[in-house]
Every structure is written in C-alpha cells, then in structure tokens.
Amino acid sequence: MTPILASFAILLLLAIGPVLFTMLTGLSLVRTHERSLDRREGGLTGIRLDNRKAPDDPSAIMDSALVVGHVVLAADPLSVVRTRLRLVVGGEARSMGRLIRRARREALIRLREDAIAKGAAEVWNVRFETSSISRRGKRPKAMQIEMLVTGTAVVRAG
Amino acid sequence: MMLVNTETVPGYEVVETLGLVHGATTRAKHIGRDIAASFKNIVGGELRGYTEMLSDAREQAVERMVAAATELGADAVVNVRFSTSAITDGAAELYVYGTAVRIETGTVA
Secondary structure, three states, X not given: OHHHHHHHHHHHHHXXXXXXXXXXXXXXXXXXXXXXXXXXHXXXXXXXXXXXXXXXXXXXXEEEEEEEEEEEEEOOXXXXXXHHHHXXXXXXXHHHHHHHHHHHHHHHHHHHHHHHHOOOOEEEEEEEEEEOOOXXXXXXXXXXXXXXXXXXXXXXXX | OEEOOOOXXXXXXXXXXXXEEEEEEEEEOOHHHHHHHHHHHHHOEEOHHHHHHHHHHHHHHHHHHXXXXXXXXXXXXXXXXXXXXEEEOOEEEEEEEEEEXXXXXXXXX
16 A cells, blocks of 8 residues: 555656746746845936936936836746636736736836946936737747836936 | 937927838747747746847837938937837737937037
C-alpha cells in the first residue's frame, strides 16, 4: 500500500511541480520588479510631472522636447489564473490592476529618465496610453499589456 | 525640429500653422521574437523584444512625420499624439500625428 501511495505522491509532484515552480518564479519576479520600481522612483523625485497642457510659468524656458516612456509587460502565471477565475464571477481583478500599475510606474520612470537625459526638471502634458498587443481570438493567450507615456520636457535657465 | 505634445512650444511663439502632419508604420512581429516572448510569458515580466520592436517602430513613424513637417518648412510639431491599432493577429499599425508649425525663437516671456 505504502509504495503505491508513494509513487502516487511522486507522480502528483511531477505533475504539479513545474506549474508550482513557474508560478512561484513569476511571483518572485513581480516582487523583484516592484522593489526595483520603489528604488528607482526614490532617485527620480526631482522631476516634476504635470498633466496640464502648458507650463503655468513661461519664464526662463530654454528648451522643450517630447519625452517618452514605454514598456511591454506580461502577466505572471498566478495572475493569469486568478484573472481567469475572476472572469467567471466578475468583480475587481486585483492581480491585473497590479500588472497595469507596474507597467504605468515603469513607463513613468523611463519617461523621467528621458527627461533627465534632456536636462529637464519638469514634464508637462503627461498622457498615458495603453494597448493590448496579445493575439485576439483563437486560444486565450497570455495577458500582455503595452504602456506608453508621453510628455513635454521643459528645460529652464539657471 | 522640435517635437512637443503641448499645444504650443513652451517658451516660443507659434507664428504660422502649417497643418496636420503624420507618420505611420505597420509592423509584424517576427517568429524569433515570438519564441523569446513565449518563454517570458511562462513566468511573466517585461517582454523586452516587444518593447524594443514597438519603440523602433514608433521611432520610424516619428521620422516619417518629421520628414513631412520638414517638407512643409516647419520648425516644430506641436500636440504630438501616438496611436496604435491592431491590424490582424501579430501585426499593428503605429501612427503618430501632430500639427506642424513655424515658431519664433527668442520670444520667451
């Protein structure tokens, strides 16, 4: 009886082991990304973001340029499963919200880095745009999201 | 050529509006990138291949818009907007548009 039980347990482990492994790896990658976002955002507090159309104070403006932040993210497998379940019962899909927030933060960091590279300390008219690039129809594909942020970096004298 | 997504170029004055300019490119993702992305899809995370591809494509669309604006004799393109539309499975059109203008330098308030 015991060897049968043991072999059954091994088989079960072999079957769900890889799934569990990819899920945990995915989860740890999400955590790593969020920590990296926290860290990099801390170093970018000097950049002022504003989504109004034009600078309120037009004095001493030297230069302005379009800046862009862009990222494509894929959901971790646990989030995919949770979202599929969520689609059955409805309600707030928190794990997808988490993915979108990560994409938005990453894109904003890249936008601010672009602004710094252009010597600016402020970005105006910040706009977010998302698009889904995953395959439509056919079998359900992994959930992917593209996040694009644009703005106008303004460089001031002094 | 100055590109901004504000309605005027901050610190400058628009002296002449030359009209709408746009640039577009339609890109299909290739199988190599798809394979790399499918591996990444297993655990999730950034799909660098796609990020790169879309950035490159967007750059090309911007170049085409700038060429159109240059032809009109513009100094800047204001109110720049990006738009993406999925054409079919695995192909997308990246579109960028804005208003070509002539600006006067040295009119900083």
